[in-house]
Amino acid sequence: MSAANDQGFSTASIHAGYEPDSLYGSINTPIYASTTFAQNGLNELRGGYEYTRCGNPTITALEKTVAALEGAAFGRAFSSGMAATDVLLRIFLRPGSHLVFGHDAYGGTFRLIDQVFTQWGVEYTVVDTTDAQAVGQAVQENTALVWLETPSNPGLSITDIQAVADAVAGRAPLVVDNTFASPYLQNPLKLGAAAVLHSTTKYIGGHSDVVGGLVVTNDAKLDEDLLFYQGGTGAIPSVFDAYLTARGLKTLAVRMDRHCDNAEAIAKHLNASEKVATVLYPGLETHPGHEVAARQMRRFGAMISVRFHSEEAARAFCLNTKVIALAESLGGVESLVEHPASMTHQSVTDSVLEVPRDLVRISVGIEDIEDLISDVDAALAAIN
Template sequence: MDRGLNTRCLHLEETEGTVNNYGAISFPIYQTATYAHPEVGQSTGYDYSRLQNPTKEHLEKIVAGLEGGTDALALSSGMAAITLLMEIFKPGDHLIVEADLYGGSIRLFDNVSSKNGIDFSYVDCSNDNVENYIKESTKAIYIETPTNPMMNVSDIQKLAEISKKNNLLLIVDNTFLSPYFQNPLKLGADVVIHSGTKFLGGHNDTLAGFIVTDREDISEKLRFLIKTTGAGLAPFDSWLILRGIKTLGIRMERAQKNAILLADWLKEQSIVTKVIYPGLPEHPGYEIIKKQARGFGSMITFNVDTKEHALAILKKVRMIKFAESLGGVETLITYPTTQTHADVPEEIREKNGITACTLRLSTGIEDGEDLIAELETVFKNIDETD
């Protein structure tokens, strides 16, 4: 019988019963660059921390276990993870990519990966017939679900079937739901990406990224690449993510509770014209996310009636922080137009639904009533100054 997710966030079963690390409950930080060898041809199992480090290795095993993968690579950021993954493709390869992606991913694909000869087609993978975009050179489908920031939900199992039928990789960025709520590998995906900075770390205090797979051939390629490029996560940052993961389940449940509360409240506000949250029954992806995930997450996107009101909200919030990130214990509000998607051309942003009136909330673990009270005060002040 498999252990529960909360237990697996805390314990690596394969190490239990050993006397390693002097019995330390908190896994030690092996803050070393290199390792001594007893003699030629003998090793402690570690040679140089660019290749592997015990703290990083322990973290990788925890994350692989949470996602149901056989291997996980911990990298210096989410973008480092995506950049490394793109190195398994070669000039002339074509990828079908979800149109509504994090702006940093689009920036990488359009300005770096394309320069290296990789071709991208941006497609609404939640609605469009993805098979119509498959070419002879197509090698992979790359999605986020839910997407950033418009919360589009794609059917992972359906896309996995298409991928396998056409001998393609299915790559899923699972940052928004984390392995606590969703496991794409178990639905047929080949590779899962995470910005570990977000929900896995959960405290807005470090950067990290992960690539998880259950395919040995992909793992071998990625292990060679991480050794060669040196993009691995440092020991102390690995420990910070390990510490964050211990409370992943508690944080995800609490933040989701606040998101549901706020989404329902926002729908009733006159200043708000649209609320996009996959946990709302009217969301077009509601039934799909219920089928493939164990929760809806804590990300809300909403539109207000004017750009001026959007800017006023960002200026007036106090406890809720106007900042560019998500997944931490503190509630953050983000303005995609000038932050996460600033490098995406305006016509593409607007085509995807991102306007000057669009705001994104990452709900934290505060008391939900306090979050509502703050927004209620902000909205009231805006009404009084109009």
Template sequence: MKLESKLAQIGNRQDPATGAISLPIHHSTTYSHPKLGQSTGFDYTRTLNPTRKVLEDAIADLECGVRGFAFASGMAAVHAVLTLLRPNDHVVVSNDLYGGTYRVLEQLLKPMGISATYVDTGDLAAVERAATPSTKMLFVETPTNPMMQVSDIAACANLAKSKGWLCVVDNTFMTPYYQRPLELGADIVVHSATKYLGGHNDVLAGLVVVNTDELANQMYFIQNSIGAVLGPQDAWLLIRGMKTLALRMERHTMNASAIASWLEARDDVAKVFYPGLDGHPGKAVCARQASGFGGMVSFEVIHADMVPFVLENLQLITFAESLGGVESLMTYPARQTHADIPEEIRNQIGVNDRLIRLSVGIEHIGDLIDDLNTALDAAAEQALVGSRKSR
């Protein structure tokens, strides 16, 4: 089946006893054994749950992997993957990445003897320079959050393989609808499923997919031992959200592309970051390894004083953290998602006090542009008035 059909059919024909089209939610925490030494395959819900299993099988199929794992959050999924590392190991990481991943690496794993070096993973020479004899993993975001840098997944995977490293790709922004890193040679894919996969800002979840039985056994041991598993109610919500992923991603992308082009034409916008724009340095690579450019747009206004006024004058778009839902959300990375990254590092990668990130929803494009136009016009005027008063 094509991916669109696989998505729509998640959970169907999974309950032969009733023929339920909508997958039942199995809340039971424990299951009876037929006899001593026998099992139905379900013993304790942390180890395996029928509802969660359908989700895990679905994401493995969509990402073309061997096995999938569902966690209680995207950060639980990231942490589980990083748990594959041991003291004195080293990991090379995309320098522009979600602040929560940076926090785990620097504040949780670094004191345990696991070190990280942050580079532009779109530059393979930089990745090689960052490597040490202790390097065991290459962790890539592409496109990155929030600067939309693009890395060549196949090239990164080939380099990692030649060095004996694991290649991990955070595929949250693109989803398997647009991009499948395992097909390009990566070893592990991780998702904050809270975002596009769930799609409705109503479920917290993380997903991991691996490409070998060995990694599957290791990840299963970690998942079962740590116990940060996704509950059955949330697994069901995620399944329901994923059924419409194809339709939503198409609309997200259509709207984001139009907004990115519109922003480029404004005098009060200094830069626009969107991999679908002709001027984006990673457009060719993104087009080669993905079938769409996604729904995330970041942009810089010309003055930092404009930012609070932009946020205050929004009427349709919501000033809120997170991304990937049907509702458009605007975020100020320097104060929100990337606040844990030191200012000096943030400025080096472009996450400055003029940068705004927009998760473009599925609303009517005319309404979204009208809202942005009103907010930016008002912000430019109010910032100008404030500047005159300060004199």
């Protein structure tokens, strides 16, 4: 997998986007904790920066690095993944527009569309995006955007990005939320996406200590719009957050390989348990999206969803892990478990996106696999 200037991924994650400065030779991107920048004359900017809401060297370095890793010409950082989502939707949608998105999309994305954008007169169609033909058939004359998650949250559905891009080509732009995969495992721009979204809070930051979002694209006009909204709405990351995110990004490749190693082992272990009804993990050959994931992803990721035989069993599992913390979010070095129906996905209750109440989502960290397996076994033993 190549990145900027044909560098390897790990090399680009460490070096792309920043070179040691000429003044002191700082190896790491400096934290430019300045709201404003001195000018050489009236609107004569030094290095292109005037006010941090409209641009800052620390933030720019992060944007360039993620863009390089995604094979993109442009990148824009935001204060959170949902802020980035909101901006993308604002750019593409207008009153009377139509949107197509997946039947198991992230609850926060659905809430924003269903409770905010519909007040603008935006319409939407929910479709099983694993069926590219169905996505194509859902596109209408007023369809302004097709929104994908793959792998999806929390159903772990796998959508063939290239097939969907072909099905909607020339009729609607395609945006892919690539948060679960990260740039290391999947590059949707190369498969036909117009833009790619990341919650950098997750794998890119990687340490559960910083919130952020980022959008990359090869479309210069779209990048101009992103830049306008970035400064116009002010939903930017702080320079300290940008620094922490960039620091986490340097180890993305090594972390993701360990994440994936652990997830593959845990998925197989859970799959062998009689107390588990179904393991939803694309790395298992029984997963309906296994072949597509093997084709478009480098590895299968570190998210596992498990369906138990009852909601009571699912809750018991969540309440009886010790190493694996009961907490929302994902993508950090530590393993986390949650019950989506009562935690991250409450907003889709009683909707077409409602999550099964017997489903548990596990974000597999990079701890020693023996300790994780032991913890999983203890939680399984607590199920009656």
